[in-house]
Amino acid sequence: MVTRGFTGRRPARPDAERLPPGQYLTEDFPVLQLGPTPRIDLARWRFTLREGSKPLKSWTWDEFEALPRTRWRGDIHCVTKWSKFDTAWEGVTIDDLLAAAGIEAPTAYLLAEGYDDYTTNVPVADLTGAKAMVATRYAGEPIPPDHGGPARLLVPHLYFWKSAKWVKGLRFTQKDEAGFWELRGYHMVGDPWREQRFTGD
Ligand SMILES: Nc1nc2c(c(=O)[nH]1)N[C@H]1C(S)=C(S)[C@@H](COP(=O)(O)O)O[C@H]1N2
Numbered sequence: 087m088v089t090r091g092f093t094g095r096r097p098a099r100p101d102a103e104r105l106p107p108g109q110y111l112t113e114d115f116p117v118l119q120l121g122p123t124p125r126i127d128l129a130r131w132r133f134t135l136r137e138g139s140k141p142l143k144s145w146t147w148d149e150f151e152a153l154p155r156t157r158w159r160g161d162i163h164c165v166t167k168w169s170k171f172d173t174a175w176e177g178v179t180i181d182d183l184l185a186a187a188g189i190e191a192p193t194a195y196l197l198a199e200g201y202d203d204y205t206t207n208v209p210v211a212d213l214t215g216a217k218a219m220v221a222t223r224y225a226g227e228p229i230p231p232d233h234g235g236p237a238r239l240l241v242p243h244l245y246f247w248k249s250a251k252w253v254k255g256l257r258f259t260q261k262d263e264a265g266f267w268e269l270r271g272y273h274m275v276g277d278p279w280r281e282q283r284f285t286g287d
C-alpha cells in the first residue's frame with residue numbers, strides 16, 4: 087500500500103520564497119558523488135539497522151519492497167547551491183522502518199552508510215516524524231543508479247549530502263559522530279534554511 091505523505095505538506099509558495107538563502111534553481115538533476123556508481127545486485131542487497139556494531143534488523147530486497155510505502159513530492163537543496171523543485175519520490179519512511187523492526191530508535195544519533203562506504207550523520211529527530219525515507223522510486227520509476235538506486239536515504243529538509251545514495255543501513259551511535267563530509271568541515275546538521283553549510287555556521 088502506498089500512502090501520501092509526508093504529513094503537513096506546505097501550500098505552494100512563490101518560487102523566491104521556496105529558495106533557501108544562497109541557493110539558485112536548476113531544472114536538471116546534477117549527479118554528485120565521491121567515486122564511481124557502485125553496481126548493486128538486488129539478490130545480495132541488504133538494508134540493516136545497527137546499534138554500534140550490533141545488528142538490530144535486516145531486510146532483503148523482496149522484504150523491503152513489501153514494507154508500506156509513502157510518496158513525497160517537494161524541493162531538494164544541495165550545499166553546492168543548486169535547488170530543484172517538485173521532485174517526486176517513493177519509499178519507506180524511517181517511522182515505518184522502525185515500526186517494522188519493532189523497535190524505537192535506541193539513541194538520538196545515527197550514521198547513514200552507503201555501499202560505496204560513504205557515511206553521513208543525521209540526528210534521529212531529523213529522520214522520524216515523517217521527515218525522511220529510504221526511497222526506492224524517483225518520478226515513478228526505480229531510482230537510477232547515478233541517483234542512488236536501488237535505495238537512497240531522502241532527508242529533503244537538510245542539504246542533499248545528508249541523503250546517502252546506495253544506502254545499506256543506518257547505524258545508531260551514542261554520540262553525534264561526524265560522517266565523511268562532516269569530518270571535512272561540513273555542518274553536523276545541515277539545515278538549508280539556516281544556511282548550515284560548514285562547521286560553525
Ligand atoms: N553514497 C553516497 N551518497 C551520497 C554521496 C556520495 O558520494 N556517496 N554524495 C552526496 C552529495 S555531496 C550530494 S550533493 C548528493 C547528490 O545526489 P545526486 O547525485 O542524486 O544529485 O548525494 C549525497 N549522497
Ligand SMILES: [Mo]
Nearest residue numbers: 118164165247
Ligand atoms: Mo553535495
